Structure formats: C-alpha cells, structure tokens
Amino acid sequence: MARDKTILAIGAHPDDVEFRCAGTLSRLRKKGCKIVIATVANGDCGTAEYSAEEIARIRRGEAMASAAILGAPYRCIGEGDLAIDCDTETRRKVTALVREFHPLIVLTHPLVDYMVDHEVTSRLVRDACFAAGVPNFTAPGGHPPMNRIPHLYYFLPGGGTDNLGRTVPPQFLVDITAEMDVKKRMLKCHASQRNWLLKHHGVDHYINMMAADAERLGRLAGCGCAEGFTQHLGTPYPTDNKLLEILRS
Secondary structure, eight states: GGGGGGEEEEETTHHHHHHHHHHHHHHHHHOOEEEEEEEOOTTSSSOSSHHHHHHHHHHHHHHHHHHHHTTTTEEEEOOOOTOOOOHHHHHHHHHHHHHHHHHHHHOOOOOSOOOOHHHHHHHHHHHHHHHTTTTOOOTTOOOOSSOOOOOOEEEEOOGOOOSSBBBBBOOOOEOOOGHHHHHHHHHHHHHHHHIIIIIIIIIOHHHHHHHHHHHHHHHHSSSOOEEEEEOOOOSSSSSHHHHHHHHHH
C-alpha cells in the first residue's frame, strides 16, 4: 500500500462519506491516492422496515459496493447508531483503524453537526489521529504506532448548518463538477436509505438533495459543483494544506 498517499475518510454511518466528500475522494484517487472508507457505526437504526440486524447487514453490503467504485476497502468499527460513545474503548478501536492504514490525510465530520453521532465521531477521529503516534496507547490489531500525526480535515455538516441552524462556512472548497457522476453512483448504492430519509427526514430523492447542496457550494466556488472542508490546525497537527497540494499537483 502506498502509505505516503493514503486517504482515510471516516463517517459515523454508511453514506455519510458519500454525501459529504465522495467527489473529493474521486479526485484524489485520480491523483494516485489510495482511498479507504470507514464508519464508526453500522447503520442499524437507519430503517423503519427491517430489524437492526438485517439493516446492518444490508447497509454493510451497500457501503462495500459504494467503496468499490473508488477501488477502496470499507471498514466498520461496529458501534450501533445513536450508541457511539467517546470512551476509551471506542477511541482504541478508531486508533487501531488509523494505525492500520497509516493515512497521510484523514477526513471526518465537523466538531459541531446536526446529530450527536457525527459530533462524537469527529471527537473520536481527532483523538485517534493524535493517539495513533503514542506508543503507550494500546489499540487492538497489533499495528505499530505512526511516526507522525495525519493531516486532519472536517467536511461540512449536513445542510451546511450547525445544530442551531447557523451557516458553517468552509475554509476552502473543492471543485467536484467532473466527479458528480461518481458521487451519484456511490450514493445510489445506499438504496435502503431512500424510504428512511423520506419517513424520518421528510426528504425524497436524496440524490437530488445531494446534488442541490453540491451546486450551492459550486456557486460559492465559482464552478458547477463543490465540496467544502476545514483543516484542523491546532498544535501539534500539521498545518500545511496537503489536500489542496495534492489536488493542485
């Protein structure tokens, strides 16, 4: 594996990564990056039709099919929906994931989002990027600690607003106009979610919803469609913008 160009995208649930950053992942793949997609939860509450066990099985298959479009492996930490805890046990699991793939760049949810699973995942991933290089912080899997902290980026929250409805401005935008077909194909793999989003979120045609959001960001960026990101810049995380550097190379 080309560890020096591995990109690890971690969402709370299956389809989160597709909604928020699949276009950027597609561009990074074209630049020679190895893409890995992971979720902390298994999606077991994303239904009004199936049992928790059945929908988790269905959604794992959907996530694997979506990741395969980018030639990416899919990993699931295995927590339940609405049951992700920011505790030491889960932190060790996410740290093990980071150590396994030794990413240059990690993408995840922002610290403030519309639902708690996203926010807790963000905190876990931030902690894991730090802990991945701490030798005395043990994690399952036996993977050696990293010798650096990955470049950490937050994609935008759903709808582009925080949990109080305030607009969250991105630090920078990525033109994904040429990747919209790939982004749509990946999101379409999550077919089980159409009925759920209609029933619980009042949203039908979730592909159109995603496209409308990408077009909104595209207008801000002066292009057809875009995705937005903010880099974690706190000490001792790296502050050079490796994501844009790769895309511009």
